[in-house]
Amino acid sequence: MTTKITQKITPFLWFDDKAEEAAKFYAGIFKNSKVGKITRYDEESAGPTGRPAGSVMTVEFELEGQEFVALNGGPIFKFTEAISFVVNCETQEEVDYFWSKLSAGGEESRCGWLRDKFGLSWQVIPVVLIEMLADKDTAKAKRVMRAMLQMDKIDIPALKKAYDGK
Numbered sequence: 001m002t003t004k005i006t007q008k009i010t011p012f013l014w015f016d017d018k019a020e021e022a023a024k025f026y027a028g029i030f031k032n033s034k035v036g037k038i039t040r041y042d043e044e045s046a047g048p049t050g051r052p053a054g055s056v057m058t059v060e061f062e063l064e065g066q067e068f069v070a071l072n073g074g075p076i077f078k079f080t081e082a083i084s085f086v087v088n089c090e091t092q093e094e095v096d097y098f099w100s101k102l103s104a105g106g107e108e109s110r111c112g113w114l115r116d117k118f119g120l121s122w123q124v125i126p127v128v129l130i131e132m133l134a135d136k137d138t139a140k141a142k143r144v145m146r147a148m149l150q151m152d153k154i155d156i157p158a159l160k161k162a163y164d165g166k
Helices: 019-029 043-049 092-103 127-133 138-148 156-163
Strands: 012-015 033-040 056-063 066-072 084-089 113-115 121-126
Touching: 012 019, 019 033, 019 056, 019 066, 019 092, 084 092, 092 113, 092 121, 092 156, 121 127, 127 138, 127 156, 138 156
Parallel strands: 012 066, 084 121
Antiparallel strands: 033 056, 056 066, 113 121
16 A cells, blocks of 8 residues: 555544554455554654554555555544444355454344444345345345344345245
8 A cells, every 4th residue: 555545535443542453453354455554643643632652543454455544543432333334245154254253352233233342333244135135026025134134143045045935
């Protein structure tokens, strides 16, 4: 990564003091990912923010081509489920992998949602779920919705059974 901005919109994530740890955690989960430039608080910027001089201020990182910036901004703001990142999965193995990795030390929730150990919300969703829910046969879509509402981690074979009316 360079300092040149390469995408129009970049998610900017506010952490208390774990920006670098989070960036490395995420880059270790997603293929084609990397941690980039790290900036540090100097004496002047450290004072007003309460962060120690020399500590990490921002970390640029990239996950599957999507650029992010993480900030150690202190305990003022926390993540909520009002913002989440969707991980689109092709297979059950992918769902299982991302669910396991992202929920480690965090909290599992309903319908494919989880919160990671840093409090950031993720949706681990098989693309086939979206296709089934958008089916013109509303009875099939309704059965899939009913099945999905019973799940924490999404189970593709169970969704397909519901879709097929079994």
